[in-house]
Amino acid sequence: DTAVSQTPKYLVTQMGNDKSIKCEQNLGHDTMYWYKQDSKKFLKIMFSYNNKELIINETVPNRFSPKSPDKAHLNLHINSLELGDSAVYFCASSRHRAAGVNEKLFFGSGTQLSVL
Amino acid sequence: AQRVTQPEKLLSVFKGAPVELKCNYSYSGSPELFWYVQYSRQRLQLLLRHISRESIKGFTADLNKGETSFHLKKPFAQEEDSAMYYCALSPYTGNQFYFGTGTSLTVIP
Numbered sequence: 263d264t265a266v267s268q269t270p271k272y273l274v275t276q277m278g279n280d281k282s283i284k285c286e287q288n289l290g291h292d293t294m295y296w297y298k299q300d301s302k303k304f305l306k307i308m309f310s311y312n313n314k315e316l317i318i319n320e321t322v323p324n325r326f327s328p329k330s331p332d333k334a335h336l337n338l339h340i341n342s343l344e345l346g347d348s349a350v351y352f353c354a355s356s357r358h359r360a361a362g363v364n365e366k367l368f369f370g371s372g373t374q375l376s377v378l
Numbered sequence: 379a380q381r382v383t384q385p386e387k388l389l390s391v392f393k394g395a396p397v398e399l400k401c402n403y404s405y406s407g408s409p410e411l412f413w414y415v416q417y418s419r420q421r422l423q424l425l426l427r428h429i430s431r432e433s434i435k436g437f438t439a440d441l442n443k444g445e446t447s448f449h450l451k452k453p454f455a456q457e458e459d460s461a462m463y464y465c466a467l468s469p470y471t472g473n474q475f476y477f478g479t480g481t482s483l484t485v486i487p
Contacts, residue, residue, distance in 0.1 A: 266421075305464060305477035339404075352422065367414075369422040 265289050268353045268370035275343055276378055283338045283373045285353030290310050292316075294336035295367070296328060299351040304353070340375075348377045381405055382467050384478035391455045392486045399450040399481045401439075401465030411441055411448040414464040414477070422464070425450075435459070455485045 268285040273282050287294060295318075296308040309328040310318035316328070325341040340347060353370040383402045391397045403409065411426040425436045428441040428448060439450045448465060465478040 287383070307476075341399075367424070371421040 266355055266368050266370040268270045268351075268373050269279075270373060271371065272374050274376045274378065275310045277343055277345060279343050280339070281343060281375075282340070282349055283322055283375070285336050285338070285370060287334055287355040287368070289354075289355060289357070289368060290334075291355040291357050291368070292333060293356045293358065294333070294335065295354040295356075296338050297354060297369075299350040299352060299372070309336075309338075336352075343375075345377050348375055350374050358369065379475040382465050382478035384463075384465050384481050386481045387479070388482050390484045390486055393457055395453050396450075397452050397455040397459070397483065397485075399463050399465075399483065401448045401450065401478060403446050403448065403467050405467055405469070411435070411439070412466040412468070413439055413448075413450050416462040416464070418461070425463070429432075432458045449472055451477065455483075457485045457487055459483060460485045466469070 266287045268283060272347060273281060293310060293312045295310045298308050302378050304362050307320055308322050308326065311328065311330045313333050314330045327339045328336060329339060330336045336353060338351065350372045352372050354367045356367050382402055385400055389399060391473050392437055403411065413423040414422050416422045426437060426439060428439060437438045437450055437452045439448050441448050442487045450463060461485055462480050467476045
């Protein structure tokens, strides 16, 4: 069974469109994340939610809006897509909010977004 | 500020040779350090963490607080070790994970 699943796997769209990426985890974890991996393979955190509450909001354009309907889901909605948004977006989860000896991230397989 | 630095973007070694993937960090306090690996067509997964002092798939990593390094080592590289390796840091209390830019390891048969 897939622990952290995100859809779609590939997303090709035109500039200016609005799109969403969905993420679901069946691990019973409290905390979920969105990471962006750019063309240089650099992974950077975008958002983190703990029990539906936003706890990390890095410097991300407000065209990106995360939504967590429940603690098992964290969706990413992107308005007015730009060329620079092309990247691989990874969803992840961890059991609890506080990182520590028992924490590790479980990652989804990524969504490759290409903006034309 | 860049918290985790992996100076080598690409690293190639021959099968059976020792391999070391470098990772340096900058963080005041006591961070936790991790190595994550992404094999071809697989998802990113945890390889090892310093707190566990474990050896996974023959890899070890020692936290050197004096040099602020957490290099990943394996004495004899195998072809199946070819992958993208990310060093990551997390504050002991807190929720963030900071990743390095990754090192692509290729083991040449």
